[in-house]
Structures are given as structure tokens and as C-alpha cells.
Amino acid sequence: MSSLNGTTVRRSSMRSHDRKLRYRTLLEDLSILGDENCNDECMEKTSQAVQEVQELLAEGGVEERVKHPGEGYLDSRVLKATSVLAVRYTEAVSGNINTYDKHELAQHIRENPEFWELMFPREVPQLGFLYGTFAPTPPEQRPRAPRRRVERQQAAELKAPEAVERLEKTEEGPEMVSRVNRFINKQYKANGGQPISYFHVVLDPDSFSRTIENVYHVSFLVRDGMVSVDLDEEYELPFITPVAQQGEQSDISNENQFIVSLDMKRWQELIEAFKIRKPMMVLKRN
Numbered sequence: 001m002s003s004l005n006g007t008t009v010r011r012s013s014m015r016s017h018d019r020k021l022r023y024r025t026l027l028e029d030l031s032i033l034g035d036e037n038c039n040d041e042c043m044e045k046t047s048q049a050v051q052e053v054q055e056l057l058a059e060g061g062v063e064e065r066v067k068h069p070g071e072g073y074l075d076s077r078v079l080k081a082t083s084v085l086a087v088r089y090t091e092a093v094s095g096n097i098n099t100y101d102k103h104e105l106a107q108h109i110r111e112n113p114e115f116w117e118l119m120f121p122r123e124v125p126q127l128g129f130l131y132g133t134f135a136p137t138p139p140e141q142r143p144r145a146p147r148r149r150v151e152r153q154q155a156a157e158l159k160a161p162e163a164v165e166r167l168e169k170t171e172e173g174p175e176m177v178s179r180v181n182r183f184i185n186k187q188y189k190a191n192g193g194q195p196i197s198y199f200h201v202v203l204d205p206d207s208f209s210r211t212i213e214n215v216y217h218v219s220f221l222v223r224d225g226m227v228s229v230d231l232d233e234e235y236e237l238p239f240i241t242p243v244a245q246q247g248e249q250s251d252i253s254n255e256n257q258f259i260v261s262l263d264m265k266r267w268q269e270l271i272e273a274f275k276i277r278k279p280m281m282v283l284k285r286n
Contacts, residue, residue, distance in 0.1 A: 016068040019056050023074035026052060030081040038092040046085050053078050179283050180217040181226050185242050187280070195239035197274075198229055204279040205271045208264055214281060215260055 109116045202214040221227045229238050
């Protein structure tokens with residue numbers, strides 16, 4: 001068994017040695033082509049070298065290349081040499097593709113007149129129209145319809161609006177704010193002088209629109225200094241406290257603003273959180 005393995009290794013080494021010799025021969029041929037001028041023969045030899053490299057790659061398997069890494073090194077050198085030659089051939093072709101010798105062209109035309117015999121028209125073809133020319137007679141004059149005279153309407157006399165002696169309907173906003181203020185003061189006294197829960201006052205579980213109205217009315221009272229909204233220290237929930245009459249004359253710069261963001265979803269969540277089943281503040285609306 002050992003003799004069989006030794007024979008296989010020797011055969012693999014011999015095949016690898018033969019491929020290396022062929023690689024070196026290709027490198028010598030490519031180095032010679034690099035010293036010559038670029039022509040069709042050099043391009044053909046370079047193409048043949050590339051084909052031979054492909055055949056060498058097909059002969060050796062992956063295992064043989066792993067055992068003999070020198071083949072990979074030689075293959076990379078051949079690939080580099082062919083790439084350099086390909087770049088030279090490309091530059092030579094692209095640089096000489098549009099150049100020619102005018103004297104050589106003139107000599108070729110003189111020696112081969114039948115090749116350069118071209119048919120050129122000796123006169124310009126007559127210009128014609130598909131439907132002929134326009135008639136020399138002037139176009140027919142069509143009578144124009146007379147324009148209608150539009151009479152301008154006289155501006156109507158301006159009438160002054162009748163003076164309104166009295167306003168039949170009183171404004172509802174200020175009256176509702178006063179009602180809310182009276183309710184808060186009454187509820188504050190009934191609560192033993194303790195602050196009132198803000199959300200219990202403004203939330204109406206039966207109507208979202210009335211809740212928004214209550215929020216606006218309370219905000220007007222806070223703006224005018226009639227009531228104050230403070231946060232408790234334990235839960236930081238807002239509570240309403242009426243402001244005494246002498247507090248109305250205090251400095252406005254010391255006021256604290258309380259901003260409420262309320263939508264339909266948050267309105268429902270607050271009602272469930274505080275377990276409000278009936279509105280605390282029920283006011284008569286006109």
C-alpha cells in the first residue's frame with residue numbers, strides 16, 4: 001500500500017514538473033513579445049499563450065495545486081505578462097485607429113481609380129410641392145359682424161346700514177365663565193375650603209365637547225386671576241382653588257400657566273382612571 005502511494009506521489013510530481021516547464025516557456029515567449037512592436041502576429045501569439053494557460057489549468061486538479069504551489073506562482077506571472085501585453089495592444093489600436101497618411105491615400109486613388117469612382121449628382125433636383133403653389137389671387141375678404149354695443153349699468157346708490165339700537169342676544173361666553181366661577185366658589189365652600197380636583201370639575205363623561213368647553217372656561221378664570229390651578233405634592237395632580245379678591249391685584253408676572261392637552265382617547269382614559277360616572281359641574285346653557 002505504501003509503494004502505491006509513493007508511485008502516485010512521484011507521478012503527481014512529474015506532471016507538476018512538466019507543467020512548470022511549460023509555464024516557464026510561456027514566460028520566455030511573452031517576454032520576447034514585449035520587446036517587439038505591436039502587430040497582428042504578436043496579438044495572435046498572446047492569444048495562443050492564454051489558451052495554453054487555460055489548458056494547463058484544466059490538467060492540474062485542486063489537490064495537485066495544493067501540493068505544488070509553485071504552479072500558482074508561475075500562473076500568476078503568466079497572467080500578469082499577458083495583461084501588460086493586452087494593455088499595450090489596446091493603446092496601440094485606439095491611438096492609430098483614426099490616423100492615416102494623406103500621401104498614401106492620394107497614391108491609392110491614383111492607382112485604383114475604379115475603386116474610388118463615385119456617382120455624384122451634377123445638378124440640384126427641381127423643388128416641387130405636393131399640392132402646387134399658392135394661388136396668386138388675394139384671399140377672399142369676409143365681412144365682419146358688427147360688434148354689439150354694451151351699455152354700462154349705472155352704479156346703484158349706496159345705502160348706509162341701519163343703526164342697531166340694541167343687541168337682542170347677549171354674549172354667552174362671559175356669562176358661562178361667570179357661572180363656572182360661581183360653581184367653583186360654591187363647591188370650594190362645600191368642600192370645607194379644600195382645593196377641588198381639576199379633572200372632576202371639567203370632565204363630562206357624557207359629552208367630549210362639553211368637557212372642552214369646561215376646560216376653556218376654567219382657563220379664562222385662571223387667566224383673569226379668579227382661580228388658581230396647583231399640583232399636589234403627592235401625585236402631582238391639578239387642583240383648583242378660588243383666589244380672594246385682593247389676589248386679583250397681584251403681580252401678573254408671578255402667575256403660573258397650566259397647559260392641558262386633551263383628545264378623545266385621553267378623555268376616555270381620564271374618565272376610566274378617575275371613575276367618573278356623572279359630571280360634577282352641570283350648568284344651564286342657553
